[in-house]
Amino acid sequence: MSKQWASRDGSFKRQVSKFQEIISPDHPVFKPAKGRYWLYVSLACPWAHRTLLTRALKGLTSVIGVSVVHWHLDNKGWRFLPIDEATLEMANQKNLYKDKAGGIVGALSDKSSPVGKVPNDSARLFVDGTFDPNEHAQRLSDLYYKADPEYDARFTVPVLWDTKLKAIVSNESAQIIRVLNSGVLDEVAGDEATKLDLVPKELESQIDEFNSWVYDNINNGVYKAGFAESAEIYEKEVTNVFQHLDKVEGILKQKYETLKSKYKGLDEVLSRYFTVGEQLTEADVRLYTTIVRFDPVYVQHFKCxxxxxxxxxxxxxxxxxxxxWNYDAFRHTTDFDHIKLHYTRSHSRINPLGLTPLGPSPDIKPLRD
Ligand SMILES: N[C@@H](CCC(=O)N[C@@H](CS)C(=O)NCC(=O)O)C(=O)O
Structure with a gap:
């Protein structure tokens, strides 16, 4: 497996995830259990964001703990923050990893101050990232090597980790969110499980169809534009991204107009205003993590x-x-500081001086202007 992002012709290639197991009562190894599995994420990463969102939406925050890597990705990969014994005890007492955003309290506060002057080696615990209470890993790569000493691909988030066997269940977000949605952990979550089904049977084929073109042309499309190494490829990819945003806009416009003719108030319309069907589904989760990063990062950093x-x-x-604004799970798992700092400081080929743009302001506009 290649460790390079770009192929010879200068186009961006995403690697195939190596670990692709599931949690299920029928699985020979990975059985459902409370507290056994752990998510390692970056709050900046749109793929990891899907898993945090699904965990929160499904009411699994006390079943699966979370560790958040530092937003700065350097040449050794993702890192955790160091921690001393006293802080570790405090974190355990307060159950910080059970927080919706994985213990990043900063994500819940109103942060209007510019982040541009924060240095890359800033180590504010629970602000810049968290630690690994399971293996005390310093780097995400430590976990990959524990799971497979021969591992030779990129050390990507998200990782769904089995704390019992010290193994990676899956490092593929599309699969992790299907596992979390499947309901296998609902029983151990007890009353906290929302039982929300993000992939209801009757909408499954529509969701899959929507996801497949959104993935290639929007979720991954912005990366293909941003990491393109020739004007020709960049121009082709950026045009393609916007053609597909136009397509989503058309779908949502039609949805809105249909709902408007059936329901009177805006609240009634909004409670059904989703991409597939008239309920929140995985299609919304997967599209959201790209769209919420679009104006703050992809517009300037990926030249979209x-x-x-x-x-x-x-x-x-x-x-x-x-x-x-209307769903806590979306707001609590979205950290614009991690998003802006990560992209602008970690891709030195795209932004060699690592300056973080001040705008846009605000990161996201209010629901009603
Ligand atoms: N197929 C993976 C892709 C995950 C991925 O590309 N993660 C990026 C962050 S956005 C990463 O961890 N990159 C680290 C690296 O390449 O060193 C998934 O969807 O789970």
Whole structure:
């Protein structure tokens, strides 16, 4: 497996995830259990964000703990923050990893101050990241090597970790969210399980169809534009991203108009205003993690600047703000500081000086301006 992001022709290639097991009563090894599995995430990463969102939406925050890597990705990969014994005890007492955003209290506060002057080696525990209470790993790579000493690909988040066997269940977000959604952990979650089904049978084929083109052209599309190493590839990819944003805009416009003709108040419309069907599904979760990063990062950093969501896509913008402002799980797992700092400081080929732009301000607009 190649460790390079770009292939010879200068186009971006995402690697195939190596660990792809599931948790199930029928699985020979990975059986459902409370507290046995752990998520290692970055709050900056859109793929990891899917898993945090699903965990929160499903009411699994006390079943699966979370560790958040430092936002700065350096040449050795993701790292955890160091911790002393006293702080570790405090974190255990307060059950900080059970927090919706994985113990990042900063994610819950209103942060309007600019983050640009924060140094890359900043080590504010529970602000810049958290630690690994399981293996006391310093780097995410330590966990990959524990799971497989021969591992030779990239050390990516998210990782769904089995604390009992010290093994990686899966490092593929699309699969992890299906496992969390499957209900296998609902019993051990007890009353906290929401039983929300993000992939209901009757919508499954529509969700899969929507996800497949959104993945290739939007979720991964922004990366293909941003990491392109020639003008030709960049221009092709950025045009493609916007063509598919236009397609989503058309779908949401039609959805909105249909709902508007059936229901009177905006609240009634918004409670059904989703991409597939009239309920929140995995399709919304997977699209959201790209759209919420679009104006703050992808517009400037990945040069996806033919338009912005806030100025050019009123129906996507309304859908985005509805999710962010009306659903705690979306707001609590979205950390604009990690998002902005990570991209602008970690991709030195794209942004060699590592300066973090001040705008846009605000990171996301209010639901009603
Ligand atoms: N297929 C993976 C992709 C995950 C991925 O690309 N994660 C990136 C962050 S956004 C990562 O951890 N990169 C670290 C590296 O390449 O060193 C998934 O969806 O789970």
């Amino acid at each position: 600047n033919l338009n912005t969501i806030r100025d050019g896509y009123p129906f996507i913008h309304l859908w985005l703000r509805n999710l962010y």
